[in-house]
Amino acid sequence: MFDIRLLPSSLDSHSATDRLAAESPDAGGIATFIGKVRASESDLAAVEALELSHYEPLTLLGMNDLGYIARERFDLMGLVILHRTGRLFPGDPIVCVAAASRHRRDAIQAVDFCMDHLKSAAWFWKRELRGGEWHWIEPREQDNDDLARWCE
Amino acid sequence: MAVTILFLGPMRDLAGMESCEVQAPLDWAGLLKAVNGEVAEQLLNRRVNVACGGEVLADKTSLNAGDGDEVALLPPVSGG
Numbered sequence: 205m206f207d208i209r210l211l212p213s214s215l216d217s218h219s220a221t222d223r224l225a226a227e228s229p230d231a232g233g234i235a236t237f238i239g240k241v242r243a244s245e246s247d248l249a250a251v252e253a254l255e256l257s258h259y260e261p262l263t264l265l266g267m268n269d270l271g272y273i274a275r276e277r278f279d280l281m282g283l284v285i286l287h288r289t290g291r292l293f294p295g296d297p298i299v300c301v302a303a304a305s306r307h308r309r310d311a312i313q314a315v316d317f318c319m320d321h322l323k324s325a326a327w328f329w330k331r332e333l334r335g336g337e338w339h340w341i342e343p344r345e346q347d348n349d350d351l352a353r354w355c356e
Numbered sequence: 357m358a359v360t361i362l363f364l365g366p367m368r369d370l371a372g373m374e375s376c377e378v379q380a381p382l383d384w385a386g387l388l389k390a391v392n393g394e395v396a397e398q399l400l401n402r403r404v405n406v407a408c409g410g411e412v413l414a415d416k417t418s419l420n421a422g423d424g425d426e427v428a429l430l431p432p433v434s435g436g
Contacts, residue, residue: 257364257365259362261428327433328434329434340434343435347435
């Protein structure tokens, strides 16, 4: 099962991962990562909301390409990539990546690989509401370093 | 018909709007003239991309948008 979607209103990671497990009966393992909205950043005011904007013609296409690359690179029996758009609140899930494989390392690495690419190379722009004001989130150097791990 | 310029992410705040329409055809020089100074300055940053008709241009200065094309201005994506 390969399930890659953008979700404008809610993300149900349980039903997606349950389906992945049900449809990958020969898998020896399933790795799942769920990214959530952090309630606070050190030394900054509490996050009241997070807004994710995207560009329809590019964002989903890019996620599908990422899914193909992950399937070529790792020995996978199934892959789920679900990503929220729109307005989210602390504790809400933003992203769910789950991979099923015969042996654990392919699943774990595929999830790590997809997350590094989603964080640094997917077409999303995020802004946070803190202290009643919106602040755009800038690109982080760390994300590029994370991505470089896969280019060796 | 015209060319629609779409301002994505923080570019929207700099432009003060989500999109605008300009007369076709639109090339790189025309784009720089069609947007305000702050947006034009951002466009010169190599980390800012331009998509035309749903494709990211490998060389944004080769922009050649025609009637009905959507030109999206893509600032660097947010980190984690």
